[in-house]
Amino acid sequence: MDAALGVVVVNYASSALLRANLSETVREVEPALVVVVDNLSSWSERIAVRALAAEHGWEIVEAETNLGFGGGVNAGAERALSLGAQDLLLLNPDATISAEAVRALQRRATSSRMTAFAPTILDGAGKIWFDGADVYLSDGRTMGVRRRSSRQDEARWEWLSGACLLIPDMLWRATGGFDHDYFLYWEDVDFSRRVIDVGGDLVVVSEAIAVHDEGGTQGRDPSDRAKSEGYYYYNIRNRLMFAAKHLDDEDVHRWRRGAWASAREVLLRGGRRQFLSKPWIPLGAAFRGVRDGRRISRRSSRAFTARPATQSGAPGVQCEETSGGQGES
Structure with missing residues (x-):
């Protein structure tokens, strides 16, 4: 690939996951650079992240406070771009992706620099966790694309998960990055909408597979469904x-x-x-x-004329041979 790949990971008290997941992904993918943004959780965690960065040659952005996910991504992306990255791969600490999947995403980005690309994301059990999702304008519910049949002909906007997302530099600059106001959750829904607003596209690349161990960053027992x-x-x-x-x-x-x-x-x-x-x-x-x-x-709240909502069969997220995902923002 001609485009230099920069992997951006936001960490909060997840150094064990970085050691287990990010090091494995980087070893296989061999990106041009890796930027870890450490949102300050404790000094012991900061020391652990510093040690990992030194061991593996990662760039580290040491936030003085917790910037949240969007703010952390922005800080990491700016560092990566300043060091020459042309494709940004956003990756959760509890996610992994293969070199083959990254190549599939970058191949698509080569000729489409105003498109954000997401892989099909599986959970730890091998079930589909994400392969495209919608937010419905009537009530704000988010649902995977497989559930569209239950709400046919309703106005909706598509969005891509920030758990694993490839963003070309041109698109990143056009959108201005993530909106840090959200702090956690919904910032990927917001970013997806702003991609469309600047004339970009959203694509799920079905042959690219990532794995997301949902809840790993919360340190919870996988058998416990309770959220933070x-x-x-x-x-x-x-x-x-x-x-x-x-x-x-x-x-x-x-x-x-x-x-x-x-x-x-x-x-x-x-x-x-x-x-x-x-x-x-x-x-x-x-x-x-x-x-x-x-x-x-x-x-x-401000009155403004919203872009026409995507209807079934209209342009929007291109889900290639997909059958839907959970779609929880």
């Missing part, structure tokens, strides 16, 4: 932030009215067992997410 407080809070809050940034006032009001119904769906992603021991933890996060999301949407 941050997962609940930011997913619930950022749904309304996205609406305020991209939709007109009527749509924002509709999403706001459905805030509690949406919050319930987010909470149930963590299963019902979590409510038996300490229910105030997820419920408190949900309450704060709804409260703050409503405040943001009231403060930030």
Whole structure:
């Protein structure tokens, strides 16, 4: 490949995953450079990341605070671009991708510098975790493309997961990168929308396969479905932030009215067992997410003519031989 590949990983208390996953991926892919952004979690973690970077020759961006995912990606991308990267591969600490899959993504990027490319992403059990997703404009629900038949002819916008995403330098600069306002979750939905706004495209490359051990960055027992407080809070809050940034006032009001119904769906992603021991933890996060999301949407909502929503069969994400993914932002 002619384009220099820069792998960008945002770390928060996940040095063990970097050692297990990133080192394996880098050994196989052999990118031009690797940039790890360490969002400060503890000094012991910072020392561990420094040691890994020195051992493997990775660039490290040492954030003084926790920049969140979007802010961390932006810092890493700017370092990578300044060092000559032309293709940016965003990769979660709990994700791996093969050299063959990266080559498939870069082949497509060679002739399409205004397109973001995502692989098909499997979970640790080999099941499809992501191969394209939609956000529905009527209520803000996010669903995998396999579930489109349940909501035929409804207005929707497609988006690509930031867990593993190839972005050419031209597209990165055109969009301005990720929106750090989100901090965690929904920033990839937002970025996907802004790709379309600047005239770019979104493509899922089905033959490229990545693996994402969902929840690995949370340090949870894989058998435990419960999510972190941050997962609940930011997913619930950022749904309304996205609406305020991209939709007109009527749509924002509709999403706001459905805030509690949406919050319930987010909470149930963590299963019902979590409510038996300490229910105030997820419920408190949900309450704060709804409260703050409503405040943001009231403060930030602005009337603007949204781009026409993608309908079934209309241009948008090109999912090549895909059958849908979970599509949870």
